[in-house]
Structure formats: C-alpha cells, structure tokens
Amino acid sequence: MQDQYSVEDLLHLMSQLRNPNGGCPWDLKQTFSSIVPSTIEEAYEVAEAIELEDFEHLHEELGDLLFQVIFYSQLGREQGHFDFSRIVDTLVRKLVRRHPHVFPSGELYGENGSSAMDEAQVKQNWDAIKAEERNAKGESGVLAGVTAGLPALTRAAKLQKRASQVGFDWPDITGVLDKIEEEIAELREAIATGDREHAGEELGDLLFSCVNAARHLKVDPESALRQCNRKFERRFGAVEAALRTDGRGPEDASLQELDRLWERAKDIERQDSDR
Incomplete structure (x- = not known):
C-alpha cells in the first residue's frame, strides 16, 4: 500500500467505481442530477x-x-463535456484573471504583483471583474447571475449585496430595524384577516428584512440560523434529560413545566459561559 495517495489515485479510483466491468452498481447508476443532494x-x-x-x-x-x-x-469525461484537467485549468485561469494585483502579467508564473491595494480596493476590483464576466456571458442587470438554487437566506443576502453596490440600501442598521418592525406589524394584520397566502408573503418580507439586518451586522444569516438550531437542540435536549430523571418525556409535561425547564437550561448555559 502507498504511504500517501494523490489526486491521480483518486481519479483512478473514481474511474474504477464507474467501470461497467466490475464497478460499483450504486456509482454506475448515478447521474449529474442524482448526486446534487449529496x-x-x-x-x-x-x-x-x-x-x-x-x-x-x-x-x-x-x-x-x-x-x-x-x-x-x-461523468463529464464519460459524456464528452469536460474532465478534471479542464475543471482545474478553468479555475486557475479565472483566479489569475480575478487577481491582477497578484498576477499583473496575466500569467500564473509571470511577474509577481507589486500593487499596494488594500482589501477594499481588491474587493472593488474583484466585483468589477466578475461583472465583466457576467456581461460576457450575456447576463445583464445588477442582480444577474445570483444562482436561484442557493439556500433562500444566502440568496437574499447576495441579492441585497448586489443592490447595495449601486446605492439601493439603508444607510445604517437603524432603518433595517425599523423595517423589521414594520414587517412584523404587517404580518400581524395579515394573520388577523385569516388570509394564509397573504400572511406567508408578509412572513417572507420579514425574513428578507432579517437577512438585511444580518448583512448590515456582517453576519452570515445561514451560519447564524445554524448556530441557533444547535442552541435549540442543546437546550431542548437538556429539557428532555431533566424529564427523564422522573421517567417522563416532553409529551408528559405541561407547557408551563417545559417553559420552566427551558429557562433553567438557559440559566445553566449562561452560568457555564461566565466561568
């Protein structure tokens, strides 16, 4: 056995998994679409x-x-679309093109960059180059090219960021927070009418505004929600653990008791974090 395998070994392994003669039945039946969820x-x-x-x-x-x-x-090689070498070549060329301050000659092994650009200037340059690339692909408009398949929170943040680059944005988070309160009021009104479709639309507006708040705080909304999910799991697990000491589960407790145990779990977390 080799001391350490390489990318070439991985490519060989993949070709063997997809080999019609002795390959893996599961891998052989996969398509571009079927492995997207994975x-x-x-x-x-x-x-x-x-x-x-x-x-x-x-x-x-x-x-x-x-x-x-x-x-x-x-899959791309089998169908004649592309192979791994083309993926790497396209990626390297794109990154060289997007970093002219590092590769001023436009070549990977050419002259090193000597530009004293700060992070803001680099970011501005990057966005301008990406805009040129979108135009070359025929993707016109400020919001063009924001992939529809992204998670909704991430896509909302990207759409807002694009719009902000042309000045369509709140000057600070105060306006965003006011907008969130406005959306909450509109959601309450929609709920009061009993119109679920309208309420759903207003809820979407509220979520979009919350993403805007995350963007102004320079917080990734997906990461923030994942962290909140883990916190909820941890605290609810503590509630279940407390009930198990009496041989019970959450379904055996009243809402008042569940709330009390939840608050106790929060207090314990705070005390642990203060230590």
Whole structure:
C-alpha cells in the first residue's frame, strides 16, 4: 500500500467505481442530477465542522466534498463535456484573471504583483471583474447571475449585496430595524384577516428584512440560523434529560413545566459561559 495517495489515485479510483466491468452498481447508476443532494449535504458538513472547530474531522469532510467534484468530472469525461484537467485549468485561469494585483502579467508564473491595494480596493476590483464576466456571458442587470438554487437566506443576502453596490440600501442598521418592525406589524394584520397566502408573503418580507439586518451586522444569516438550531437542540435536549430523571418525556409535561425547564437550561448555559 502507498504511504500517501494523490489526486491521480483518486481519479483512478473514481474511474474504477464507474467501470461497467466490475464497478460499483450504486456509482454506475448515478447521474449529474442524482448526486446534487449529496453535494449540498457534504458542503454543509464542511461548514458545520468549521463552525464547531472540529479540525480533527475537517480534512475528512473536505475529502468528501472533493469527491463530489471528482464524481462530476468523471461523468463529464464519460459524456464528452469536460474532465478534471479542464475543471482545474478553468479555475486557475479565472483566479489569475480575478487577481491582477497578484498576477499583473496575466500569467500564473509571470511577474509577481507589486500593487499596494488594500482589501477594499481588491474587493472593488474583484466585483468589477466578475461583472465583466457576467456581461460576457450575456447576463445583464445588477442582480444577474445570483444562482436561484442557493439556500433562500444566502440568496437574499447576495441579492441585497448586489443592490447595495449601486446605492439601493439603508444607510445604517437603524432603518433595517425599523423595517423589521414594520414587517412584523404587517404580518400581524395579515394573520388577523385569516388570509394564509397573504400572511406567508408578509412572513417572507420579514425574513428578507432579517437577512438585511444580518448583512448590515456582517453576519452570515445561514451560519447564524445554524448556530441557533444547535442552541435549540442543546437546550431542548437538556429539557428532555431533566424529564427523564422522573421517567417522563416532553409529551408528559405541561407547557408551563417545559417553559420552566427551558429557562433553567438557559440559566445553566449562561452560568457555564461566565466561568
């Protein structure tokens, strides 16, 4: 066995998994569309490992995500669309093009950059180059190219960011918070009418405004919600653990008792964090 495998070994492994003669039946029946859910799941597992600072397992999660790219490259090669080498070549060329301050000659191994650009200037330059690329693809308009398949919170943040680049934005978070309060009032009115469709629309407006608040706070809304989900799981788990001491479950407790145990779980967390 080799001391350490390489990307070439991984590409060979993938070709063997897809080999009609002796390959893996599961891998052989997969298509571009069928493995998309796995790709999304693997990306979120990478994000979770990073957020939990689980560096012991992060390299494994990154490997799982890389395997998705390898899988797509194999499918692309089989169907004559592209292969892994083309994926890498396209990526390198794009990154060289988007970093002229690092590669002023436009070549990967050319003259090193000497531009003293700060982070804001680099970001402005990056956005301008990406806009040029979108125009070259025929994607016109400020909001063009924001992928519809993104998670809704992430896509909302990207749409708002694009609009803000042309001045369509609140000057500070105060206006955003006022807008959130306005949307809450409108949601209450919609609920009072009993019109679920209208209420759903107003709820969407409220969520969109909350994403705007996250953007002004420079907080990723997806990460914030994932963190909140973990907090909810942790606290509800503490509620269940407290009830199990009496041989009961949440379904055996009143709402008042559940609320009391929930508040106790919050207090314990606060005390632990203060230590």
